[in-house]
Amino acid sequence: MLVPDQKVWLEVCGWKVPAGFASPAADHTRKRIDLNEHLIRNGDATFIFKVKGDSMIDAGIYDGDALLIDRSIEPRHGNIVLAVLNNDFTVKRLHKRGGVIKLVPENKIYPTITVKDGEDFDVWGVVTYNLHKLY
Template identity: 70%
Template sequence: MNTQYIAGMQTTEISHPQPVSVSDTKVWLEMCSWTVRAGFPSPAADHTRKRLDLNELLIRNKEATFIFRVKGDSMNGIGIYEGDELLVDRSIEAKHGNIVLAVLNDEYTVKRLHRRGGVVKLIAENPLFPPIVVKDGEELVIWGVVTRNLHKLY
């Protein structure tokens, strides 16, 4: 069991729900050596390619990285939608402004961490959801920091 201290409050890690671990199998894709413009197309490009392992590109610490599927729309304002898969790294120390997977009173949620002047808030990125101010006596665990959002486009 892991104990963390957030804004002077002792928190204890809980063990549910279970995340999906990242596989050891390399996932190789061809990567083009040029960048793709999101504005006007480039008239010419070098077609040199190299092989890229998605694990190396997406994951900083394999042993501490897990995938969670999003439910709800409180983070739509920054492009995190219901059904997206989030890569969450438990080895990164959460800082003010990070998007985190938090456990507040045994409830999992994804929010932006606000930590200033002894006040801790979990901020939604959707104006329909008010900030959650963590009060004394409430149990808050920052389970991990969200490092990537895997958003399906089709």
Template identity: 65%
Template sequence: MPVLSISADQPIQISPNSLWLELCGWKVSAGFPSPAADHTQKRVDLNDHLIRNKEATFLFRVRGDSMTGAGIYEGDTLVVDRSIEAKHNSIVLAILNDEFTVKRLYRRGGVFKLVAENPIYPPRVIKPEEELTIWGVVTFNLHKLC
């Protein structure tokens, strides 16, 4: 079964350096631009918005198309937090039989499945003899628009 794989051999740990960007004090309309677009309200550090636990947060690059229904595409960068407990329906970075994969976790009544968000890939029921490790929970997807 094809799985969504990760192109980096090792996770990339988040840099402790701040990344400051200007935050505008109004919501963005999908219509015409505001004449006040040159005025920002404050500066924000993206680490404060994307990272809950710096020591347990890593970035992974996506390869594959099994999670497109969840808005995760080839080349996207996932923010993965190892300190969050994976629950039923979480999108997780898992290690299945020594291979990284990103899927939605199904965990009900002692049954574990890794579920793709693309209908061409069937859910993967985890058999007792298989080795499954939930490496972390995906908290954000950094998806490039252009």
């Protein structure tokens, strides 16, 4: 899914929100922000993918979440990435050490995938944000 070009303006409060008691000044906002500017570094290379499955739940990524994927970021060891392995897309944590590439799930019931020589593998993009619905 492509990220739309239209601006999405939201009010931003001028203080940090405690996770305790509500602030009496909650109706006073400071400025407006555009979510595209806040969440997207390179619009032409950013895409949204919906998650299917539970292999990344310990990283806070759940079935049905929407991930922002940036193809312009160079994938590094430890990044959560959208990878393509033998024509199948998967979201995993990238492990690159000593010439060995592994795709590590963030759920103990799933095995780590070691990319073998000759397999068709590519990191499609780096996950930059998880749009997790709370209601």
